[in-house]
Amino acid sequence: MVRRKFCDFADSFGVPATFPATVPLPTPVDPPTLLQLAPLASLVVSSTAMARLSQVYALGEMKRAQPSFLNAIESSVDRRRRPRPISRIRLETLLADDRQSCVSLAQGSAMPPTEELNEVLEDQYEQDGASIELKEEETVKVCLRLRPYPKLTFKIKDNTLIARCQGENQSSSEKHYTFSNVFQGNVSQAEVYDSCIRPTIRPTIGEPGATFLTYGTSGSGKTYTLLGNEKEPGIVQRSIEHIYEELYDNISTEPSLKMECMKPIPLSDETVMDELRKLRAIKESLANVEESTSIISDTIRSQHQFQPLEMGDKRVFIWISFVEIYNENVYDLLTLDGDYGKRKPMKVLSNDGNAYIKGLSTLYAGTKEDAYNVLQYGRKSATYGATDVNSNSSRSHSIFTINVITHSVSTQQISQSVYKFCDLAGSERLKKTGTTGDRLKEAQKINTSLLVLGRCLETVHKNQKSRRVHDLVPVRDSKLTMIIQSALLGKEPMTMIVNVYPTEEFYDENLNVLNFSSIAKQIVISKEPQILKAPHSTRYSFFLSQVISSPSSKIDTNQLLLEYENLKHENDRLMAEAEQKNAEIVCLKKKLAIQEFQLRNELTDNFQQHFAKMEESYQQRIQSAQELAILPFKHQLAVLNKKLKSKEQTIMEMEDEQDDYEKKLKAYEEELSNYRLQQSRVRRLSA
């Protein structure tokens, strides 16, 4: 029971709590008690966080807040996984506030006495008085600006426009439209800027940027409000002046850090030089721009006071992009090839709910003059068409973006504030503007994207009203809404200037515009700081600290380019020399190869001869060895032959002897037979 109470209590502050020990819990639970219990729940709570909790607790804000449309309508989030529409206070955010002054109560450590804790809390509360103030949710700022016209068709009372509407039964009624500000025809550009735009431009770390839209019928003064003219510059030029004057000391002249797909990218020296060259090419393509730039700049500075901000060790990098959406295709207005006929539509992609345009040119503007040049260059490339209503009517939406990247050298935090200035194409009725053919197609596309914008605002408003079911905001249905989705989804402030040309002719259309803007007025935005990198946790930190703290960040760009050109020439010369040497080396290598081949052949011949000689000598040696080995046998053979011969001789002699004996024998046998014959004769004779 006690455990659940504690967890519920912690949960109501968005604190994930595990509660290993059973502790008696007083009722009601007060923040100091929570602090005392925190170690048991494995929490480390900073005094700032606790002060914040105390305040929330004291103000009785534990009840669930209004459903946050920021949480509820993120289109990229699966409906089932969307966070509940509860405005929670994230303890992690509070804990990150002040690590050094963190009252660390590790598990098992001795508990400071309650009085001591209270003292710490009070001190902290006093110190952080400003920062611990609750951030109020803000509504989208919608201002009305009337183009000068002698006879107004609407009544204006304070910040409310009163329009008469025709009912169904011809009865007329009044409709009241309340705005953050209403600027009548005699209000100057400077006043519009000061009351409507200036408070939103705070390009310091953690500020998310803002989106500014001008909306209205054709010829109502949208472009005039945004861009003005040389004598009366618009809010874009004033914002440029504002940003550059406030950040002047900290803006790096070298574009060494860029944001791509919401990720900080440190640039190599080669890329830095490329960027500076692009800027120079743009400057060279514009004629007599310096004079008009200085007139605009002087005019603005005579009308506003901008003080340089104390930014400490922060370095600022400012990148500019400029696109137009024409016939639902996004075109880059800052391409350097200048062949607008062949320009290709670009893809709008989304990364984690943040839109970016694939392959978009972003140009570095290290000075306000660079920024003016880029603006001028983009305006030159924009598509203009002509309608019967306004011969210089812009037929496309154009979005001028200033991306201010702030890098803190000491904490390695990087943040970006993106300021988008959208000049929407005129919302108009097709009949009235005499649109046919291509103009009709343009008008249809324009009306479609404005319709989607209206639907987005309507859905956001509906989602904010409803506590349970939340519809998907159709930001993907048009390129315009995709690009400005972070403002539509409440991630950054949005200011809409509704331009009205209060003539009878445009009465109905102006009513549509007013109805549209009244939806926007009811939308609530929540501000969350956009810190892109946690301190000490990125692979760029070393590089960045090197780049940013390098003394070269403030050297003259032209000098740098000159040096670079010299180095490039030297490099080219060395490259040519190296190439020549390479050719020589190749030639030498060929010669060497031929020599090697010849040498190898010679060596082979020599070896063959040598082997032949060796074989011969071996043969000779073998032969002589054989002969030597045979010699005793030969001798023996000769002896034996001799012996054989003598034996044969003996045999022959013996055979001769035998023949002699045989002859003798024969002679004896004949003698014997003769004798016997004689004997027989004798006997017979005797007989």
Ligand SMILES: Nc1ncnc2c1ncn2[C@@H]1O[C@H](COP(=O)(O)OP(=O)(O)OP(=O)(O)O)[C@@H](O)[C@H]1O
């Ligand atoms: N507040 C103003 N003060 C003086 N002149 C104005 C004012 N608003 C508009 N104008 C003039 O009205 C004319 C039309 O204005 P602009 O071109 O800004 O209209 P737009 O709404 O941008 O039209 P489109 O949508 O067709 O581009 C311009 O000549 C401009 O100077």
